[in-house]
Amino acid sequence: MTQISAPLRPTMYDVARRAGVSIKTVSRVVNGEPGVRPDTRVRVDAAISDLGYLRNDGASQLRSGRTDTIGLVVEDLANPFYSALAGAVERVARRHRHLLLTGSGEGIADQERSITSAFLARRVAGLLVVPTASDHAWLAQEAAAGTPVVLLDRPAQGVAADTFLTDNEGGVRSAVEHLVAHGHRHIGFLSDDPDFWTAARRLDGFRTATRSLGLRSDTVAMGPHSPDSVAAALRAWHEQDDPVTAVLTGNNLVTLAALRGMRLAGLRLSLVGFDDFELADLLTPAVTVVAQDPASMGEQATHLLMQRLAGDASPPRTVVLPTRLVVRESGRPTS
Template sequence: MIDVAAAAGVSLKTVSRVINNEPNVDGAMAARVLGAAEQLGYHRNALAASLRSGTNDTIAFVSADLSNTFYMQIAAALSAVAVQRGMHVVMASSEEDAATERRLALDLCQRRVGGLIVVPAASDQSYLAREVERGTPVVFLDRPGTGVAADAVLLDNRGGACAAVAELLDAGHERIAILLDSPDIFTMAERLAGARDAFAAAGREFDPATVIAGIHTPRDARGAMDRLLDAAAPPTAVFCGNNRATVGALEAILAREADVAVSGFDDFELAWMLPRRVRLVAYDVAELGTRAATTLLDRVANGTPAASAAQLVPTTLVDRGGRR
């Protein structure tokens, strides 16, 4: 700015008033300042300006894994809301690492973002308590946070899984296998609890031996399903805890043309093209991002205190595949 002021032959204060679009600046003088700024390649530092004014037009999204299309769809939805509100979004990924989540979130707070949307990877978010007390709104997405009062936007994981497994039980299936990622993940724990709820509601005893956990990839799921099909009494149905597990299980089942009913959590691309019918727990991914962004930006705009309310995005069962 000093160079711009010298080139335009005006004071530093005048340059500041022009760059920040303040009123009552002489038009000719403003044109001279802007011309000098363009000639010198000067660009306004929005972050520095926001730090001086005590306001910020940027919010941050700390995802668990931005390479996952689920989180990218959420990011697109919350970005759309932010743009409508005249805000910008900074995105980062913790890669499901607790230490990375903490470092990213605190670094963003130090940079004075207007608010945070966080997909928790750590089991404790009390490190954000002081930031919330200082007025930084926080919304937890997909998984609830702990140790700090903050809003949360979650899927109805338990209800969706219960409905899916209840259908399999109502259809008369006696041997239902369950393929899950780590039960330490909140969503997996909730979906397993939903399966248990379905058995309890049907007056059936739940057998923990039917659960195969640690399914991280489609390849893991295919291997697990192959082993199940090789058993003396293979399952007649399988409930998969996420779309990766569903894809892997289907690879094994379709390759063998096995008579196993498939139900899974999460819709996925090209599921409608499957040669056989599957039941999927579906939901509006964009609604998760929209609700999270709306909740956060309402708090930013209104200066309302943090809350610990949870919003549940509903799920529904849909048919996929079975092309005629």
């Protein structure tokens, strides 16, 4: 595609001529450097204002070797989890005078890599990545070359980098305990494809928690799920001698499918969903959830990235963020 080139704009040369100083003095004023007489600074500021001068960051970055830009690669910017995360990243970046490049990898390894390479060609100072399920040895090379990398929500294979995770197992355990405390003795687990790292972790958490409480741990239906598939699973579980009385779902999309599936199946089971969503309190019954905090993840991860940029060379760390059980109504028995 042919693109019209950037518009002609005044340069430091124009400002310098107007103010009667050198280009270097203009640079000192623009960058707030000390060592300029106040009257000179006033004169230069006036010229900048008159001309509508705006520094060319590209030239600055080329000479200085610094971009003050970070890159964020998520799965889908429109997804509530990732948009909350991105919003927080952008806020912290802005506070540190950095701009944010964002891209959606859509779970496609090639696309993730293409976006990341494009960011690196821009010489981003650091990367925040929600990794796809693929080998990330190529990312290790970038990290080794000096570009700090922070992984979000999932670990990556082949690269030792700072990683921020949610306590999936702990969250699931608290949900199971909640249901048990409400009298449930047979709980079903609905989740996504276990090839997804978070789905596998939550499944593990379910099995460990139920076993440790002496309950059945094998009433499991892994996805992908639709309302229809959920309805079928619920009907099958309900017809057993020892019927399932409560369901735990592995993420908020599956929670939605479960809510719709229960309507389809004409069944009213107790429910706890993994991850919160906006209207959980308005549903009937109001849905009890294990809440993550994507904004906190985004903030902390970006804060650590800034520390890396400031010279922190300590070993890569993995931070597991707690979940929170938000008790509403849906965990109680329905009959």
